[in-house]
Amino acid sequence: MNKILLRILVLFVLSLTSCTVKESIVFNEDGSGNFLLTYDMASAMEQMKVAMGGEDSTDSTEEKKSKVIDTMMVFSEIMETFKDSVAALPEDKRLALEAVKDMYMKMKMDEGTGVFDFGIGLNFKSISDLKGIQEKIEKAKSLNAQNDQVSAMKTGSPLGKFMLDEKNDVEYVFTDSSFSRKTSVSDAEEEITFEESDxxxxxxxxxxxxxxEYTFPKKIKSFSVEGAELSGDKKTITYKVRWLDFIKKPKILDFDVKFVNE
Structure with a gap:
């Protein structure tokens, strides 16, 4: 495959699925909290510029540094403000909006500091609100104009095996004494294998x-996975895995947490 074409193709996917994905949950004392899936696209965007032949020379350095975007969109507010336009949308887009009306999207871009984050989140009242959260996230992403191209790559390109399987489901269980994350994979074949052509x-x-990264109202007593890190106050646990390892075996991110009995 042509190297330039390959680079552009991969970076296009990375720009939509990200180089680094961070799944964070912050729990409050009453069991409510915030779920946020953040896509760090700074590295992908920088590589895209290189692949496309460099940055636009007509922009001065100071102009580039001045480009800052920090915004958040709440789907329910958009649906209310633009209800006439929403009603006129194709049925699939309208149903996707309806499914994610309780969620929000946020974007932060600062070319001067090299920051480019895109996030999809949900403020939940209880852990049960996170049931089917992966499907909701995919519906939110389907509103992107480039989603059809990404879907085509999943089924008709060798890049498909490197992309997240939206059919996998994650269950979160949060009690007074413990927390667990459990993935249900969509296929009988749990682990993907890479070939020489990949x-x-x-x-x-x-x-x-x-x-x-999960933050709890109680201190963590123990956890079931090696390599995770605790914050100084022992209330936040962070676990990081290589994307290739995660794609081959999605359950690698599953673990259990026990809290200190206070």
Whole structure:
């Protein structure tokens, strides 16, 4: 495959699925909290510029540094403000909006500091609100104009095996004494295997990661996975795995947490 085409193709996917994905949950004392899936696209965007021949020379350095975007969109507010336009949308887009009306999207871009984050989140009242959260996230992403191209790559391109399977479901269980994360995979074949023909793609995903970070109202007594890190106050646990390892075995991110009995 042409190297330039390959680079652009991979970076296009990375720009929509990200180099690093961070799944964070912050729990409050009453069991409510915030779920946020953040896509760090700074590295992908920088590589895209290189692949496309560099940055636009007509922009001065000061102009580039001044480009800052920090915004959040709440789907329910958009649906109310633009209800006439929403009613006129194609049925699939309208139903996707209806499914994610309780969620929000946020974006932060600062070219001067090299920050480019895109996030999809939900403020939940109880852990039960997170049931089917992965499906909701995919519906939110389907509102992106480039989603059809991404879907085509999943089924008709060798890049498909490197992309997240939206059919996998994650169950979260939170009690007074413990927390657990459990993934149900969509296929009978749980683990993906890479072939020699995949080597040219693998190099582009070697620096990609999936991070989970959970913050609880109680101190953590123990956890069931090696390599996780605790914060100084022992209330936040962070676990980071290589994207290639995660794609091969989605259950690698599952673990149990026990809390200190206070």
């Amino acid at each position: 080597n040219e793609f693998i190099e582009y995903f070697n620096s990609a990661y999936y991070i989970v």
